[in-house]
Structures are given as structure tokens and as C-alpha cells.
Amino acid sequence: MSTVSTVAILDYGMGNLRSVAQAMRTAAPDVNVIITGEPDQVRAADRLILPGQGAMPDCMANLRSSGLLEALSEGAKNKPLLGVCVGEQMLFGAAEEGRSHGLGWLDGSVVRFRLDDAVDHNGARLKVPHMGWNRVKQTRDHALWAGVPDEAYFYFVHSYYVQPNDELLTVGVSDYGHSFTCAVARDNIFATQFHPEKSGVFGLQVYRNFASWMPN
Amino acid sequence: MLTKRIIPCLDVKDGRVVKGVNFVGLRDAGDPVEIAKRYDAQGADEVTFLDITATSDDRDLILHIIEAVADQVFIPLTVGGGVRAVADVRRLLNAGADKVGINSAAVSNPQLVAEAASKYGSQCIVVAIDAKRVSRDGELPRWEIFTHGGRQPTGIDAVEWAVKMNELGAGELLLTSMDRDGTRSGFDLALTRAVSDAVSIPVIASGGVGGLQDLADGILQGHADAVLAASIFHFGQHTVQEAKTLMAAQGISVRM
Numbered sequence: 001m002s003t004v005s006t007v008a009i010l011d012y013g014m015g016n017l018r019s020v021a022q023a024m025r026t027a028a029p030d031v032n033v034i035i036t037g038e039p040d041q042v043r044a045a046d047r048l049i050l051p052g053q054g055a056m057p058d059c060m061a062n063l064r065s066s067g068l069l070e071a072l073s074e075g076a077k078n079k080p081l082l083g084v085c086v087g088e089q090m091l092f093g094a095a096e097e098g099r100s101h102g103l104g105w106l107d108g109s110v111v112r113f114r115l116d117d118a119v120d121h122n123g124a125r126l127k128v129p130h131m132g133w134n135r136v137k138q139t140r141d142h143a144l145w146a147g148v149p150d151e152a153y154f155y156f157v158h159s160y161y162v163q164p165n166d167e168l169l170t171v172g173v174s175d176y177g178h179s180f181t182c183a184v185a186r187d188n189i190f191a192t193q194f195h196p197e198k199s200g201v202f203g204l205q206v207y208r209n210f211a212s213w214m215p216n
Numbered sequence: 217m218l219t220k221r222i223i224p225c226l227d228v229k230d231g232r233v234v235k236g237v238n239f240v241g242l243r244d245a246g247d248p249v250e251i252a253k254r255y256d257a258q259g260a261d262e263v264t265f266l267d268i269t270a271t272s273d274d275r276d277l278i279l280h281i282i283e284a285v286a287d288q289v290f291i292p293l294t295v296g297g298g299v300r301a302v303a304d305v306r307r308l309l310n311a312g313a314d315k316v317g318i319n320s321a322a323v324s325n326p327q328l329v330a331e332a333a334s335k336y337g338s339q340c341i342v343v344a345i346d347a348k349r350v351s352r353d354g355e356l357p358r359w360e361i362f363t364h365g366g367r368q369p370t371g372i373d374a375v376e377w378a379v380k381m382n383e384l385g386a387g388e389l390l391l392t393s394m395d396r397d398g399t400r401s402g403f404d405l406a407l408t409r410a411v412s413d414a415v416s417i418p419v420i421a422s423g424g425v426g427g428l429q430d431l432a433d434g435i436l437q438g439h440a441d442a443v444l445a446a447s448i449f450h451f452g453q454h455t456v457q458e459a460k461t462l463m464a465a466q467g468i469s470v471r472m
Binding site: 124135 | 217218219220221256261283286287290291292309310311312314334335336337338339340387388412413415416417418419435436439441442467468471
């Protein structure tokens with residue numbers, strides 16, 4: 001009696017959608033994966049992925065002008081929603097970058113790394129963007145961590161990160177100059193600063209978990 | 217802690233991976249998809265493709281290659297070579313590239329870097345710098361940048377150029393020593409360190425790797441954030457895993 005579940009990747013003109021779609025298809029071959037800019041298709045989908053790359057003000061502006069915001073807002077109330085990179089940042093409220101305001105669905109802010117004086121143990125500067133593979137410590141259990149070892153490596157490329165006001169939102173942290181939140185979750189929402197679609201087998205595992213996730 | 221990256225580089229010409237010495241004398245090294253998959257399996261942190269196709273006629277081949285690789289390899293892909301306009305950046309990103317390298321076009325039109333970074337984000341704009349030492353022995357070291365595959369001098373100071381590209385919005389620098397490229401005598405560590413310490417964005421050291429210790433030296437002495445090599449991996453001399461084992465033994469944080 002089961003029907004094929006549809007995962008909609010929101011196409012609002014930002015981000016590497018092809019890689020997200022291909023990772024989702026590879027991780028969960030039984031799922032119907034679509035890249036769409038049509039509100040009706042977003043409404044009909046069972047699960048939503050909000051990607052995002054580049055500057056958050058641009059992503060917010062594009063999302064608002066895409067016509068998808070209403071369908072996304074409706075879906076975010078009860079459908080499993082996965083935010084990736086700037087797609088995570090947009091779920092929060094105030095952002096430093098260009099004084100742009102995010103969606104405000106999660107309580108907190110988006111701030112820039114300030115590492116001007118920081119060096120590694122070898123005396124080399126800590127660069128921004130934070131670019132490369134870093135360990136993710138799982139601070140809370142979550143269905144999307146199933147099969148992913150604690151302290152597994154994920155691929156990051158970003159200059160900003162989220163600071164939740166409620167620490168219970170944080171489900172994963174990483175360390176770059178200082179500890180920072182790199183994965184958040186609440187109810188039917190899960191979002192990561194890192195790119196699971198570029199993080200090899202454990203990244204694919206996160207997508208596989210998302211495909212079958214049944215939030216309470 | 218952020219790990220240092222090892223990036224195998226695939227020079228692509230007419231749809232095949234090739235490797236030359238000092239930008240001439242190309243040898244066939246195999247199929248791009250198969251090689252990228254092999255490096256992914258070995259633990260490569262990213263893969264870089266440089267399109268060295270001589271004419272623009274066959275340029276679109278690289279798009280199909282990137283699509284084919286991105287369908288099967290789930291680590292970051294950088295593509296450079298022949299990027300002249302913001303539209304080129306867009307086409308490569310749409311094909312599945314995560315980062316796009318801009319080299320000669322940045323010199324003739326620095327605003328291209330600013331435009332591309334503003335449109336797609338600094339995180340996907342890599343400025344490739346080909347530098348050659350121009351100071352004599354005994355003088356303070358000085359490097360200038362060269363374009364068009366290393367054939368054309370520009371008179372521009374490499375460190376000043378790196379800082380300018382950083383300011384214009386580049387998210388990363390791919391720094392190649394023209395003197396060392398293909399020689400297997402190690403990175404130009406003084407160049408690497410001078411540039412890396414001068415900028416606030418990550419620097420990939422390139423050009424001259426002949427053995428695994430060269431990679432470690434690029435990090436420890438050159439202060440590079442990532443190291444790029446081609447021939448030591450293509451022809452089976454070493455695996456990425458061996459490189460990481462050696463680097464870890466010298467206290468470098470790597471993803472194992």
C-alpha cells in the first residue's frame with residue numbers, strides 16, 4: 001500500500017542543486033527526487049530540502065522573489081525539512097551579513113567567524129572561509145545521526161555560522177578557533193552547516209536517514 | 217580541528233587526464249571518472265580538474281566530464297581553465313563543480329573575480345596564481361605572476377596580487393610555482409609561506425611535488441591549508457592514504 005515518497009529540493013536560484021539531488025538519489029534510490037521552483041510541487045512533496053550557497057542576503061532575496069516562500073512555510077509546519085549550509089542559516093532570525101533577516105523559524109542569530117589573531121599549532125593563520133573536512137561532535141541523539149559515528153568528518157565551506165539562543169536546538173558542534181553549532185534540529189526540522197552531499201559515505205547516510213525520517 | 221586537505225589534480229585535455237612537465241610534453245594518465253573515483257576511495261579531500269584544452273572548440277567536453285564525475289563522487293570538485301566570464305562560472309557550477317578556478321581572466325579583468333564572488337559567493341571562487349621567482353640569488357625573494365599557461369609575464373608582484381584577489385572576494389587561492397611545476401623538487405616553500413601568511417583565505421600549494429615529504433613540508437613550512445599534486449598519484453607511485461599517514465605522523469591534522 002506504500003506510495004513512492006517525493007523529496008523536493010527547492011530551486012530558488014541559489015546553490016548546487018544537482019549535487020544535492022544526486023546524493024539524495026544515490027542514498028535513497030527508492031525515493032522520487034525532484035528539483036523544483038513550482039509551489040504546487042513543493043506542496044505535493046512529502047519531504048523538503050532547502051539548500052543555499054553564497055551570501056545569505058542574496059539567498060533570502062531570491063527565496064522571497066521565487067514564489068516558493070509560502071509553500072515552504074506551510075511545509076515547514078509538519079513535513080520533514082532538511083536545511084543545508086545557507087539553507088540552515090536562513091531558518092534563523094537576525095544575521096550580520098548585510099543586515100538581512102532570515103526566516104526566524106529557529107531562535108538565534110547568524111554570525112561571522114572572527115579569527116584575526118588565531119593560529120594553529122604550527123603557527124599558520126586560521127583562514128576564513130572555514131573550508132575543508134572537520135569533525136562533528138553529536139551533542140544530542142537524533143534520527144538523522146543513525147549510522148553516523150560520533151566525531152565523523154564532514155565537509156564545510158562557510159564564513160558564517162548559527163548561534164541558537166536555545167541550546168537544545170544544537171545537535172552537532174564542530175571546532176574552528178572555538179566550538180560552534182554546525183547542526184540543529186527541532187520537531188520536523190533538521191539542518192546542517194556542513195555539506196552532507198560532499199561528505200562521502202557519512203554524508204550520504206544523513207540523506208538516507210532523512211529519506212525515512214518520521215518526526216514525531 | 218580543521219584538517220589539512222590533500223587534493224589530487226587532474227589536468228584534462230580533450231576529455232582525458234594528462235600530465236606534463238613544465239607545461240609541455242603531455243602523457244596520457246587515464247579516464248577522469250575512473251581516476252576521480254579511485255582518489256575518492258583513497259581518501260582524497262577534494263579533486264581538482266584543470267582544463268588545459270588548447271582551443272575553445274573542445275571546451276564544452278569538460279562540462280560532461282564534471283557531470284559524470286559529480287554523479288558518482290561525493291567530495292568537492294574544483295574546475296579551472298578557460299574561465300573568462302561569469303557565465304562560464306555558472307555553467308561549471310550547474311554541471312556539478314563546487315568551486316571554479318579563475319586564472320588568466322582575473323589578470324585581464326580583476327572585476328570578474330568580484331562579480332563572480334558577489335553572484336555565487338566567495339566560497340566557490342578560487343583564483344589560480346602562477347608565480348615565477350624573478351629575484352636574483354642574494355636579493356630579497358620576489359615572485360611575479362604569469363598567465364596563459366605560464367607563457368606570459370605580467371610584471372605583477374605575486375604576494376600583492378594574492379592580497380588583492382583576497383580583497384576582491386576570492387574564497388581560496390591555488391598557488392602554483394612555475395619554477396617547480398613538473399620538476400619533482402618540492403614546493404617553492406618561501407613563495408607558499410609568503411602568500412599564505414599575507415592573506416586571510418585558504419591557500420592551496422601546487423607545483424613540484426616529487427614525494428610525500430614535500431606535501432608535509434608544504435603544510436609545516438609553507439603554511440599551506442591544502443596541498444595539490446598530480447604525478448605522484450597518477451602513476452601509482454603513492455596513494456593519498458600513504459600521504460596522510462606520513463603527514464599524521466608529523467603532527468599534521470588529516471582526515472583518516
